[in-house]
């Protein structure tokens with residue numbers, strides 16, 4: 045059985061559904077601070093804070109858990125700059141609490157949500173896993189520290205892990221049973237789609253003078269179900285005796301902010317009002333992954349790599365959302 049921390053959140057809930065659809069049991073632990081009870085569907089849910097050692101001990105004693113997939117975290121880069129104490133506590137302190145409980149209960153496998161933010165400003169593109177890690181904000185730094193902690197736990201206690209460095213998670217369950225629901229929403233595709241259906245007045249485009257073909261920032265959008273698949277394959281590999289490892293998970297294709305807005309106009313058939321805004325501090329012009337290592341070693345094959353398909357699934361959710 046898999047314990048999924050943060051399994052009521054956006055990516056975690058899609059992973060739980062993915063595992064359950066391939067016949068595996070997943071138990072969700074989430075304090076619902078940012079997630080949604082409805083996103084778990086009918087999977088078992090323990091509502092608790094990850095920092096609660098007594099709850100972790102009870103969970104590991106009571107259920108036949110052999111693996112943890114750890115999504116629970118905070119995920120706003122600007123907030124991490126303004127309130128670093130929250131990010132170091134949530135990421136570093138809570139992850140050490142989890143790792144230590146796993147050590148006490150001899151739980152052998154961990155799959156961890158890391159981020160391209162651990163790289164900092166790109167020195168080359170597409171970025172592979174050998175790209176230097178020089179994070180430029182507490183969000184990326186705290187994720188990088190978690191990677192180091194897992195490495196030490198592997199060396200000292202044999203706890204095996206896979207760290208997945210996601211690029212921009214996007215899209216939704218193609219059947220629209222679950223999808224993205226953050227408050228406030230900071231991700232581009234849902235923001236653009238909410239401008240399409242009138243929930244927002246317009247979309248702000250932060251900077252149009254970057255050194256990119258249309259002047260707007262380029263990002264790598266990876267479908268949330270493809271991310272779920274990567275976690276499942278990572279866990280399969282660990283359970284089959286594979287070593288600890290780190291993989292980028294991105295589509296390998298960059299799309300500018302203007303490309304995303306154009307794809308949303310095409311999919312929705314709606315006018316989407318746009319406002320030009322100044323650049324935001326800390327936004328690199330281009331972030332694109334090389335996921336060749338995940339493809340070669342995990343056999344990861346994205347099913348929803350095309351931007352149009354990603355936007356279609358997100359729009360279906362946006363039009364039918366229940367939370």
Ligand SMILES: NC(=O)c1ccc[n+]([C@@H]2O[C@H](COP(=O)([O-])OP(=O)(O)OC[C@H]3O[C@@H](n4cnc5c(N)ncnc54)[C@H](O)[C@@H]3O)[C@@H](O)[C@H]2O)c1
Nearest residue numbers: 050052053054055074075077078079093094116117157213
């Ligand atoms: N969304 C992205 O594009 C992206 C990119 C890179 C990395 N990540 C990482 O992926 C993970 C999931 O991201 P998401 O977009 O699904 O975020 P999310 O906010 O939708 O989900 C996080 C979940 O964790 C839960 N949680 C937070 N703190 C908790 C605690 N102390 N105890 C128990 N539960 C707690 C929240 O209630 C929520 O359900 C995070 O670790 C994030 O840093 C996300």
